[in-house]
Amino acid sequence: MARAIATSAFQALKGTYKGVVKISVLLVLTYLIAQGLNSFLPAADYRSALGLPNRVAVWAVAELHLMFAAFVLGVPIFALITEIIGVATREKRYDDLAREFTKLLAMAYTLTAVLGCVLLVLFIVLYPKFTGILSKIFKPTWIAYIVLIFGEVIVAYLYWYTWSLLQGVRKKWHLLLGLLVNLWGTALLFVADAWVTFMMSPAGIDDANNLVSLWGVIHNHTWMPINIHRLLANVAFGGAIVAAYAAVRFLNAKTDEERARFDWMGYVGSFIAIAAFIPLPFAGYWLGREIYQFSEQMGVSMMGGSFAWLWILQAMLIGSLFLASNFYLWLGMGRIPGAERYTKFQIGMMIVLTIGFIVWATPRSIIATGTEMSAMGGSHHPFLGLFGVMAAKNTAVNLMILTTFFSFMLYRRGNRIPIVPWAVAGKALQALAIAAAAAVVLGYGVYSYFVPSITRIGFSVYQVSAVLTSMALFVAIDIPLLKGAREIGAIRWGHIPARAQYALFFLAVSFTWLMGLMGYIRSGIRQHWHVYGRVMDESANAYTMAHGQATIIVSCIVVVFFLLVSVVFWLAARGGEPAESPAGEASAAKAAGSAA
Amino acid sequence: MTRYTLYIAVALWLAILAGLKLLVRPPMPASVLMIYMTLSTLGILVFVAANEERFGNFIAPLRAVFEGRAPRLVQVLVLAGIPLLLAWGAWLRTAPSSDAPFEPRVVHPEPPASFALHGRRIETAGLKNPLRVPDAAQLEKNTAEGKVIYYRNCFFCHGDTLRGDGHFSGAFSPIPANFRDVGTISMLQESFVFWRVSTGGLGLPRSATPWNSAMPVWQTMLTEEEIWKAILYIYAGSGSTPRTWEEEPKK
Numbered sequence: 001m002a003r004a005i006a007t008s009a010f011q012a013l014k015g016t017y018k019g020v021v022k023i024s025v026l027l028v029l030t031y032l033i034a035q036g037l038n039s040f041l042p043a044a045d046y047r048s049a050l051g052l053p054n055r056v057a058v059w060a061v062a063e064l065h066l067m068f069a070a071f072v073l074g075v076p077i078f079a080l081i082t083e084i085i086g087v088a089t090r091e092k093r094y095d096d097l098a099r100e101f102t103k104l105l106a107m108a109y110t111l112t113a114v115l116g117c118v119l120l121v122l123f124i125v126l127y128p129k130f131t132g133i134l135s136k137i138f139k140p141t142w143i144a145y146i147v148l149i150f151g152e153v154i155v156a157y158l159y160w161y162t163w164s165l166l167q168g169v170r171k172k173w174h175l176l177l178g179l180l181v182n183l184w185g186t187a188l189l190f191v192a193d194a195w196v197t198f199m200m201s202p203a204g205i206d207d208a209n210n211l212v213s214l215w216g217v218i219h220n221h222t223w224m225p226i227n228i229h230r231l232l233a234n235v236a237f238g239g240a241i242v243a244a245y246a247a248v249r250f251l252n253a254k255t256d257e258e259r260a261r262f263d264w265m266g267y268v269g270s271f272i273a274i275a276a277f278i279p280l281p282f283a284g285y286w287l288g289r290e291i292y293q294f295s296e297q298m299g300v301s302m303m304g305g306s307f308a309w310l311w312i313l314q315a316m317l318i319g320s321l322f323l324a325s326n327f328y329l330w331l332g333m334g335r336i337p338g339a340e341r342y343t344k345f346q347i348g349m350m351i352v353l354t355i356g357f358i359v360w361a362t363p364r365s366i367i368a369t370g371t372e373m374s375a376m377g378g379s380h381h382p383f384l385g386l387f388g389v390m391a392a393k394n395t396a397v398n399l400m401i402l403t404t405f406f407s408f409m410l411y412r413r414g415n416r417i418p419i420v421p422w423a424v425a426g427k428a429l430q431a432l433a434i435a436a437a438a439a440v441v442l443g444y445g446v447y448s449y450f451v452p453s454i455t456r457i458g459f460s461v462y463q464v465s466a467v468l469t470s471m472a473l474f475v476a477i478d479i480p481l482l483k484g485a486r487e488i489g490a491i492r493w494g495h496i497p498a499r500a501q502y503a504l505f506f507l508a509v510s511f512t513w514l515m516g517l518m519g520y521i522r523s524g525i526r527q528h529w530h531v532y533g534r535v536m537d538e539s540a541n542a543y544t545m546a547h548g549q550a551t552i553i554v555s556c557i558v559v560v561f562f563l564l565v566s567v568v569f570w571l572a573a574r575g576g577e578p579a580e581s582p583a584g585e586a587s588a589a590k591a592a593g594s595a596a
Numbered sequence: 597m598t599r600y601t602l603y604i605a606v607a608l609w610l611a612i613l614a615g616l617k618l619l620v621r622p623p624m625p626a627s628v629l630m631i632y633m634t635l636s637t638l639g640i641l642v643f644v645a646a647n648e649e650r651f652g653n654f655i656a657p658l659r660a661v662f663e664g665r666a667p668r669l670v671q672v673l674v675l676a677g678i679p680l681l682l683a684w685g686a687w688l689r690t691a692p693s694s695d696a697p698f699e700p701r702v703v704h705p706e707p708p709a710s711f712a713l714h715g716r717r718i719e720t721a722g723l724k725n726p727l728r729v730p731d732a733a734q735l736e737k738n739t740a741e742g743k744v745i746y747y748r749n750c751f752f753c754h755g756d757t758l759r760g761d762g763h764f765s766g767a768f769s770p771i772p773a774n775f776r777d778v779g780t781i782s783m784l785q786e787s788f789v790f791w792r793v794s795t796g797g798l799g800l801p802r803s804a805t806p807w808n809s810a811m812p813v814w815q816t817m818l819t820e821e822e823i824w825k826a827i828l829y830i831y832a833g834s835g836s837t838p839r840t841w842e843e844e845p846k847k
Contacts, residue, residue: 296720296785297706297720300706300788301705306702306705306803319635320638323639327642327645327646331645331646331648334648346647351639354635358632358636361631361635362631363628365703365704366625366628368625369695370695375622375623381622381628383620385778385779389778391778497651
C-alpha cells in the first residue's frame with residue numbers, strides 16, 4: 001500500500017517536473033528568438049513581417065491566445081465545481097467528469113503558452129516602440145507574471161497527476177489543489193488584465209508617460225470590471241465548451257449508455273455555463289459605465305458612435321443565447337417524467353423572451369431611406385426610440401434573465417412532487433417572488449423615462465437587485481421544499497432529440513463569437529491610440545476597419561479556435577488513460593433521476 | 597386543436613406582421629421591420645421545436661404534403677407556392693424605386709477632445725455649464741434669459757414645444773432635434789450639447805454627415821454665456837436634465 005502511494009506520488013512529481021521543463025524551454029526559446037530578431041532586424045517604430053498586415057497578425061494571435069487562456073482558466077473552475085458536487089452528492093460520475101476535463105489541461109496549457117510566446121515575439125518584432133514603452137511601465141509585473149505561470153503549471157500538473165492518489169480521506173487535499181489552481185489562474189488573469197486595461201484607460205503615469213504609481217497603473221478605471229467580467233465569462237465559456245464536446249459525442253454515440261452519459265454531461269456543462277451567463281450582463285453594464293466615466297468620448301464612440309452597430313450583432317447573439325438555453329431546457333424536460341405539468345408555462349415564457357429580444361435588438365440609430373426618414377420625422381422613430389435606449393434594454397434583459405431562471409427551476413422540479421406540509425404556501429411565495437421582481441423591473445423600467453439620467457442609472461441597480469433577490473429567495477425556498485420530494489419517475493438520460501444537442505453546440509459557438517466580437521469592440525474603441533490619449537498609433541494600420549471586414553476576421557478566428565480545440569480533444573482522447581472508465585459509464589446509465 | 601399547430605403558427609406570424617405594419621404610426625423603417633419579423637419567426641419556431649409533441653404536430657401537415665399523402669390540390673399549391681413566394685421576394689428586392697438611397701448617419705458621434713470657440717480652445721472633458729449654479733433664484737434668472745435667447749434663435753426650427761417642429765422644420769433633412777425625445781439631449785452631457793450648439797452642423801465629424809445638417813454655427817452669433825443660457829432653457833423647457841456622471845459616489 002505505502003509502496004503504491006510512493007510510486008504514484010513519484011509519478012505525480014515526475015509529470016509536474018516535465019511540465020515545468022516544457023514551460024522553461026518555451027520561455028527561454030521565446031526570449032532568444034525575440035532578442036535575436038530584434039537585434040538582427042533594422043531598428044524601427046513599426047515593422048512588418050512576411051507581408052502580413054501587423055494588426056491582423058497580432059489580433060488573430062492575441063484573440064486565439066485569449067480564447068485558449070479562457071479555456072484553461074474556465075475548465076479548472078468547471079472541474080473544481082463538478083468535483084465538489086461529486087464530493088457532496090457522493091456520485092462518482094461527477095468526479096470522473098471533472099477528471100476527464102482536467103486531462104485536457106496539459107495539452108491546452110501548452111497551446112496557450114505557445115500562442116502567448118508567438119504573441120510576445122510578434123509584439124517585439126512588429127511593434128518595437130510601443131512594446132518598449134509598455135514594458136518599461138510594466139516591468140515589475142512581468143516578473144510576477146512569470147512566477148505565476150510557473151506556479152500555475154506546477155499546481156495544475158499536481159492537480160491532474162494526484163487525482164487517483166488523493167481520493168477518499170485525502171480528497172480534501174485534492175480539492176485544495178483545485179482551489180489553488182484557480183486562485184493562481186485568477187491572479188494570472190488579473191495581471192494580464194492590467195496590461196490590457198491600461199491601454200484603454202491609462203492611469204498612474206505622468207505627462208511624459210513615466211511611471212508614477214504602479215498600483216495606479218494596475219488599478220485603472222476598467223481593471224476591476226474587466227477582471228470580473230472575464231472571470232464570469234471564463235466559467236460560462238468553460239461550461240459551454242464542455243457542453244459542446246458532449247453534444248458532439250452524443251450525436252456520434254453508438255450505444256444507449258453512451259448517449260445517456262453524454263446527454264448528462266451536456267446538461268452539467270450547460271448548467272454551469274448558463275448559471276455563469278446569467279450575471280454576465282450586469283458585469284458588462286458595470287464595465288460600460290466605467291468606460292463612460294473614464295472618457296465620455298470613448299463611451300459615446302462605443303455605444304452611439306462608430307461601434308453602435310456591432311452592439312446589434314451582440315444583441316442578436318445574446319438574445320439567441322437566451323432562446324437556445326430555454327430551448328434546450330424545454331426539450332430536456334421531455335425526458336423528465338412529470339415535467340409535462342409545466343409545458344403550459346412555455347407559451348408565456350416564449351412571449352416574454354421574444355418581446356425582450358425585440359426590445360434588446362432595437363437599434364439606437366435606425367437605418368432608414370429618405371422617404372421613411374421624412375415619414376418618421378427624423379432619424380429617430382418616436383415610438384421605436386423608446387426601445388433604443390438603455391433603460392428599455394435593461395428592463396428587457398432583466399426579464400429575460402428572470403424567465404430563463406424560471407425555466408431552470410421548472411426543470412429542476414420536473415419529476416418531483418414536494419411532500420412537505422407547507423408546499424402550497426411555499427410555491428405561492430415563490431410565485432410571488434418572481435412576480436414581484438418582474439413588477440419591480442417593469443415598474444422602474446417605465447418610470448425611468450420620467451426621471452433624469454443620474455437617477456435612471458440608479459434604477460438599473462434596483463432592477464438587478466430585485467432580480468437577484470427574487471432568485472435567491474426562490475432557491476432558498478426550493479431546497480427545503482423539494483427535500484425528500486416524491487419522485488414521479490427517473491430522468492431518462494439519452495432520450496432527447498438531436499436538435500437539443502445542436503443548441504448546445506450553438507451555445508459554445510455563440511459564446512466564442514461574442515468573446516471575439518466584444519474583444520474587438522473593447523480594443524477598437526481606442527481607435528488610433530495604442531494607449532488611449534497617451535501613445536498614438538502612427539502605423540498605417542491605425543484606421544478603424546469597416547465593420548464587415550472586422551467581423552469576418554473575428555469569424556475566421558472563431559473557426560480556427562474550434563479547429564484547434566478539436567485537435568486538443570482528439571489528442572486527449574487518443575493518449576492517456578481511457579476517458580470512459582467502465583465504472584463511470586455504468587453509474588451514469590443507472591444513476592438517472594437524482595442528478596437534476 | 598393540436599392538429600392546427602402549423603396553421604396557428606402561420607396565422608400568428610401573419611398577425612404580427614400585419615400589426616407591425618398597420619398599427620405602428622409613423623410606419624417603421626423596413627430595416628427594423630426586418631429585425632422584428634426575423635425575431636418573431638425565431639420565437640415561433642423555437643417555441644414549436646422545443647417540445648416533441650408540438651413539433652410533431654407542427655410538421656405533420658408538411659410531412660403529408662412532401663410524402664405525397666395530402667390531397668393532390670394541396671400538394672400542387674404548396675409546391676407551386678414556394679417558388680412563387682421566392683420569386684415575389686426577388687422581385688420586391690430588385691424592383692426599381694425612386695427612393696433616395698439610404699445614407700447612414702451617426703446621430704450622436706463622439707465629441708472631439710477639444711474645439712475652437714471664439715478663437716480659444718475648449719477642452720470637452722470635464723466641461724460644465726458655469727451657469728448651472730446651486731442658487732435657485734439665480735438659476736431661474738439664467739434659465740429665463742435662456743428662454744428669451746431660445747425664442748429669438750432656436751424657436752424657428754426646434755419649435756414652441758421643443759419637439760423639433762418649428763416653422764422651418766419641414767424643410768430640413770435631418771429635421772431639427774426633438775428635445776423631448778429621450779434619445780436626444782436628456783441622454784447627453786451638457787458639454788456635448790455645448791459643443792453641438794457652438795459648432796453647429798459644420799462642426800460634426802464626417803460620420804455624422806455635416807453637409808446635411810441645417811443646425812447653425814451658433815458661436816458666430818451668440819456669446820459663450822448666451823449659449824450656456826440657451827442650453828439651460830432647452831433642458832428646463834423640455835422637462836429633462838442633462839446626463840451626469842460626476843455626482844456618483846466614487847468607488
